[in-house]
Amino acid sequence: MSRRTHARGVTVALVCTGAVAAIAASAGVRATAAPRFARVVVVVFENKGRDAVVGNAAAPTFGWLSRRYATLTNYRAVAHPSLPNYLALVSGSTQGVTDDCTSCSVSGQSLADTLEAAGKTWKTYAEGLPRPGFTGAFAGRYAKKHDPFLYFDDVAGVAARRRRIVPLTAFAADLAANRLPDYSLVVPDLCNDMHDCPVATGDRWLKRFLPPLLAGAALRGGVVLVVFDESDDSSVGGGGVVPAFVAGPLVRAGVRSAAVVDHYGLLRTIEDGLGLPRLGLSATAGPITGIWR
Numbered sequence: 001m002s003r004r005t006h007a008r009g010v011t012v013a014l015v016c017t018g019a020v021a022a023i024a025a026s027a028g029v030r031a032t033a034a035p036r037f038a039r040v041v042v043v044v045f046e047n048k049g050r051d052a053v054v055g056n057a058a059a060p061t062f063g064w065l066s067r068r069y070a071t072l073t074n075y076r077a078v079a080h081p082s083l084p085n086y087l088a089l090v091s092g093s094t095q096g097v098t099d100d101c102t103s104c105s106v107s108g109q110s111l112a113d114t115l116e117a118a119g120k121t122w123k124t125y126a127e128g129l130p131r132p133g134f135t136g137a138f139a140g141r142y143a144k145k146h147d148p149f150l151y152f153d154d155v156a157g158v159a160a161r162r163r164r165i166v167p168l169t170a171f172a173a174d175l176a177a178n179r180l181p182d183y184s185l186v187v188p189d190l191c192n193d194m195h196d197c198p199v200a201t202g203d204r205w206l207k208r209f210l211p212p213l214l215a216g217a218a219l220r221g222g223v224v225l226v227v228f229d230e231s232d233d234s235s236v237g238g239g240g241v242v243p244a245f246v247a248g249p250l251v252r253a254g255v256r257s258a259a260v261v262d263h264y265g266l267l268r269t270i271e272d273g274l275g276l277p278r279l280g281l282s283a284t285a286g287p288i289t290g291i292w293r
Contacts, residue, residue, distance in 0.1 A: 035250055035292055037273035038221030041213065042089070042266075043186045044146070045202055045243075046082065046195035049231035050075075053243040058200040061207040062243065065226065069247035070255045070291035076262040077230040077239020085229040085239055086148035088263040090185070092280025100145040102137035110152045111183060111267075112161060114276045121181035123174075124149055124165040127189040133162030141189035141196075146229075149185070172212075180218045182274060214247060223248040223273065225266060238262070250293055257290045 050073070053059050054066065077085050083101065084094035095106040115122045128142030135156060137144045144150055147165065155161045164181075168188075174180050191197040192205035206226070213219060224247040231240025244261070264285035271278050272287055 033289060033292075034223075034269050034273045034287060036221075036275065037223050037250070037270075039180055039182050039184070039218065040222065040270050040274060041180070041184045041186060041219075041224045042270070043188075043206075043209070043224065043226045044086070044089070044193070045188065045226070045228045046146070046190075046193040047230060047232040048194055048199065048228050048243060049233060049236075050241045050243050052232070053199055053228075056199055058198065059203040061203045061210070062245070065206075065210070065245045065247060066256075067254055069245060069253065070251045070257065072244040072246065072261055072288065072291075073256050073258050074260045075227065075242055075244035075266075076260065077228070077242050078263050079239050080230055080234045082229050083145045083148070083151075085263055086146060087151065088281075089227075089229075089267060090148045091152075092264055092267050092278065092282040092285075095151075097151075102144050104151065105153050105156065106151050107153050109279055110149060110155070111270075111276070111279070112149055112152065112155050112164075114271070114279065115183055115274070118274070118276055120183065120274065120276075122164060122183040122185075123170075123181045124185045124187065125168045125171045126165060126187045127168035127192060129165065129167045132164075132166045133159065134165075135162070141191050143190055143195075146187050146190075146193070175213060175216055175218055178216075178218050183270070210247070219248055221249070223250055225270075227263075227266065246288060246291055251291055252293055255291045257288070259286065259288075259290060261286060261288055 053062050078088050079085055079094055081100050084097050087095045091108055091110040095108050126147050128140050130139045149155045188205055192202055194202040226245040228242035231242050233240055264281040265287050268282035268285050269287040
């Protein structure tokens with residue numbers, strides 16, 4: 001594996017907390033901070049701008065999600081291409097990575113560290129992953145570039161931590177047994193995440209995945225965050241405006257927040273909700289506000 005030296009915090013946060021609150025207030029939503037979360041599930045889709053999904057007749061499940069729960073109408077990715085966005089989502093930094101490298105590694109902290117230090121659990125559920133802890137670049141429709149924890153030396157280098165990165169098939173069993181971890185990162189494969197396949201394909205995947213989760217006892221007091229890594233327009237600054245939704249019993253029905261939030265703000269929301277210290281640029285990013293009960 002090749003090695004890079006990466007500087008933490010290389011991207012400027014879009015807004016401060018006060019600015020987010022002001023925008024939320026002007027949009028007619030309450031700028032309330034997130035409550036404490038019993039658990040968090042993050043689902044990441046690929047390469048679609050907001051208008052490609054929101055209001056699209058080919059995405060009825062996303063439409064239902066927006067009506068039933070909360071939509072973040074001004075949610076921003078932070079970079080192009082994919083990998084820097086995934087690293088930002090779990091560490092508050094792109095870690096200096098500017099491409100979809102598969103043999104690079106980073107030495108910064110991630111949620112894996114702060115969760116474990118707080119006595120909390122985590123897993124990645126990656127669709128198509130051949131076996132727990134697999135570190136290869138590709139396997140069928142699985143792609144390592146969408147599996148960010150594997151890039152951190154202190155995860156990839158420890159067998160017990162690698163075993164927390166499991167095939168998506170394990171999710172249903174963990175849900176049924178009420179043993180989902182405190183933090184779950186769910187990564188569909190290259191077709192179901194819409195990277196290689198149409199919006200309708202990802203929508204059908206979400207229709208299978210989401211209702212059992214939302215109906216289960218495991219999500220009581222929990223939250224599901226459904227976001228896209230970046231828009232498909234690489235000419236847009238940052239990573240573009242992408243679809244983003246928040247679901248669960250803690251979320252007000254049908255609310256739409258126009259506050260500017262990015263991947264760092266999503267991370268801060270998770271950290272605040274789980275009582276974790278802030279990593280990298282999440283410390284100065286505006287969290288998700290105005291949607292909570």
